[in-house]
Amino acid sequence: MSINLKRSNAPVFWLLFGAGGMLSALVGPVLVFITGIGVPLGLLLPENTLSYTHVHALAHSWIGALFLFAVVALFFWHAGHRIYHSLHDLGLHPGAGAKLVCYGVPLLATLIAVYALASMGYS
Amino acid sequence: MEIYAADVAIVGAGGAGLRAAIAVAEADPALRIALISKVYPMRSHTVAAEGGSAAVVQSQDSLDYHFNDTVGGGDWLCEQDVVEYFVAHCPEEMVQLEHWGCPWSRKPDGHVNVRAFGGMKIERTWFAADKTGFHMLHTLFQTSIKYPSIRRFDEHFCIDLVDADGRVQGIVAIEIRSGRFILVKAKAVIIATGGAGRVFRENTNGGIVTGDGMALAYRHGVALRDMEFMQYHPTCMPGTGLLFTEACRGEGGFLLNKDGYRYLQDYGLGPAQDKPRNKYMELGPRDRLSQAFWYEQQKGRTLSGPYGAYVDLDLRHLGKARLLERLPQIYEMAETFMGIDPAKQPIPVRPAVHYTMGGITVDGRCATSLPGLYAVGECASVGIHGANRLGSNSLAELCVFGKLAGTEAASFAKSAPSGDTKSLVARAAASQQRIEELLKNSDGSERIATLRKEMAQSMEEGCGIYRLAGSMQATCDKLMELRQRFRNIKVEDKSRVWNSNWLMAIELGYQLEVAQAIAHSAINRKESRGAHQRLDGYEKRDDVNYLKHSLAYFNADAAPRIEYGAVKITKSQPGIRAYGAAGDAAGH
């Protein structure tokens, strides 16, 4: 047997996966409810909860922007990593292409999120 | 035939074999070591030892106490000079294991903790919860990986020793996975194959404990010594014989008969007290406790279950927390195998065969009468157990004498010349042919299991806790008959890859010969001593005629020849073996 002692790069992706997993476990359900169910149906939440003024103000603040960025980017990284491993689990032997997609999409999403937030400026 | 050239070959990779291998490797890294075992090392039966390993460590204890407990416990049939060496070297070996990572249980201050055990004046049993043998074995196995000169032959079944020019020069083994034969040339060979408890029906031993190494040495003219002394452990699971460690009693467990009475006080072990007291009651020696069970059974005071008579091992008063800390495996076994919660219910127990006190005759340096051949551990009789082994001396023995056997074999190997390979191969080929005959014997009609069962049943009847000439003779006759029938054994499986049917047949051959040595040694010892107790006019110890080691010599197809050898006495003259208040009165 030859044990491959080449250092794995997985820590980068694993940490992003873990952070996203923890964040989505903590705030995922409530965010989905707010944006996807509560506000659209006016359920438990006033209709103007997600008004442009409110949300833009949130995105305009450092802390709010950071939160939005973390949620969007880390959710992507979490999902991408898990999907990549699931392809392996299903015996699809993901090659470089799959890896590119599973980690490239989160990277792209991260950049877009940064761009979108930056374009709004900070107060 | 494949040939591997080693300097030292070690057969058996349990505690003793591993310790010996490490000793050889440390003695001289240039020596090539072949470590041959029919199982992977961590499966060896050392793994099942529970309670602990003896070494003097407390300031109120002394080497003399350990010596006296051992020699008195062995009913003075011990080699006293060897016992002196043993007790003096136990502490450093236990510390050595500690340095190698053995997870000994600790006191709050970080020092190693010790517990009480049967027949001991002062607590000196080092323990790792109740999995001491397991932890020692894994520690030794994993440590052995550090030494590149140890080449393991895992799952290689040793079928013969190869001797030439009056000395041992190697071994022949079957590689189990392929069925191929291999000759391991060696200038010195150490046998460390463990005991032979499976020749009895109800026993605590693993399936691999079949006396292989004993039979190998025996066939090559080395005497088996003191084979009549088979230790019955008093607290075993009825039916399966699985062991509930002596530590159950060391921690304060009680033995109760059907009236809930601590019956040991009726057998010279009292008076009964609530707290465990060394050498009293449940902390008496194993032979006495097993004998007391037998008498209780005769008096109709035992309980009765699907597997016959039993008594209760009561641990309830120790409380669940302490049981889980000190006896976790016992807890698990009682729950899994018997559906009993030992914190709430007593555990049914009865005596079962546990340990082979006798074995391959070796001197105090582990050397047999065949030059180059050494033996160590349960398969050997180095002389420290006498007629009854003290609990926790066997694990210490593996280390103390494993190391000694290793260094002795190493120095022998360095001075011995290489043998003539051609003649060794010829001898090995003859052994191979004999073993292959078993496969070719297509019209055999005797089932392995039938013969094994008849042997085990007969051994229990003739060589149990109490013995009578008539039943011992019947056992001797039965064994002779079984050896005849063995020639007609049927090995159904003719294949080569992992053919365990074949291996079981070979093991049965070993067992029958070792069983014969036991039975004939027993019938010839006309006295009662330690684990050999007779009820036919020889109820007393007879130092005049039998303060001697029995020596069983292989005698081809006939019954073994029994001779006697002197016992080395240095500082302890045979005295009264007393425990409880009587022991205190006698000054023990």
Place this chain on the structure above:
Amino acid sequence: MNTPAGNGRRPYMRSMQGWWRRNTFYVEYMIHEATALFVAAYAVVLLVGLVRLSQGQAAWNAWLAALRSPGSVVFHVLVLAAISYHAWTWFQIMPRTLPPVMLKGKRLSAAAITRSGLAAAAIVTLMVFFLVRGLWA
């Protein structure tokens, strides 16, 4: 058959095909892994929202309007179920991923760690909910 002595070894390797159907533990594992698809989908929704937000009020309102479509609501109910299941399993596994957590010299049990995780999620959920409601109501 009739192979020469000792050459009969032919270790057999079994296939891993369909391994995840072999017991309920694996099936459950695959289901909780599959929640990643829903997390990904929701992340896309949020990313689009973020981009729309940066494009101004009209774009943002269009995004909000899209969220009100029946299809979107049904989709988010599914996402809520999946992501809640993800949260549940995440905290079930958490004791296996942490070094021993000591509390007053005693090791915290696996069940206690899981309970703490679930409790934290519940608290965060309520906090976010009331923060959002309180701030903007």
Place this chain on the structure above:
Amino acid sequence: MARPEMQQDTEMPDSGKTIVMDVLRYRPEQDDRPVLQSYEVPFSDDMSVLQGLQYIKDYLDGSLSFRWSCRMAICGSCGMMINGRPQLACKTFLRDIYPEHVRVEALAHFPIERDLVIVMDDFIEKLESIKPYIIEKQPRPLAEGEYLQTPAERDLYEQFSSCINCMLCYAACPQYGLNPKFLGPGIIALLHRYNLDSRDAGAEQRKPLVNSEDGVYNCTAVGFCSEVCPKLVDPANAVNVNKMEAAKDYFLRLVRPRGGGK
């Protein structure tokens, strides 16, 4: 037909009942692939699956091969798939399956040598690779006595030292099945055991294995390894705690001066 007498090592009360055991057979010298073979075995409430197999070997079919020894769940020999789950045959009871059939197969994810015997070379080689022994800071003479180690320090690693090398966790780990190069749960648990031992200073030497492509990150936290462990070792914990260690090492090495790390 009267059934033959019971085997020697354990006498079982005769209940008159039988149970069917379907055993996956593979004899490389005659079988192309594994096939199921059924045996009808006398059944009593206290019989383990191992005792059932022993009965088959002794009285029905001597050619059935399997490993076993201690019968008390400590030697680690008799791991096998019993009704699809990795278990020790000596610790699994027929009464819990009766009257269903008992399906017995060789431990999953390992090559079958023959019948219920697997090839365990891979496990042994991995065990040898992790330096599973105390690597002392500096040698301590025996005369200085034992290392001091408090019960709390012992408790840290004790659990991981309880591994009996039965390999049930490997049979439970799909990641090992999918990629046999993965170091795997039991071995990482043992590695962790030494790293956690207050007497050991070898963690640095074992790191490259943990950090490697065959190391801890092959694990996707399925967790079944810990579920099936007969000794409650929790190998999944060892693996996942080491992911965090490996991650720390990955990033710290970037901020540590070259060669200046400890």
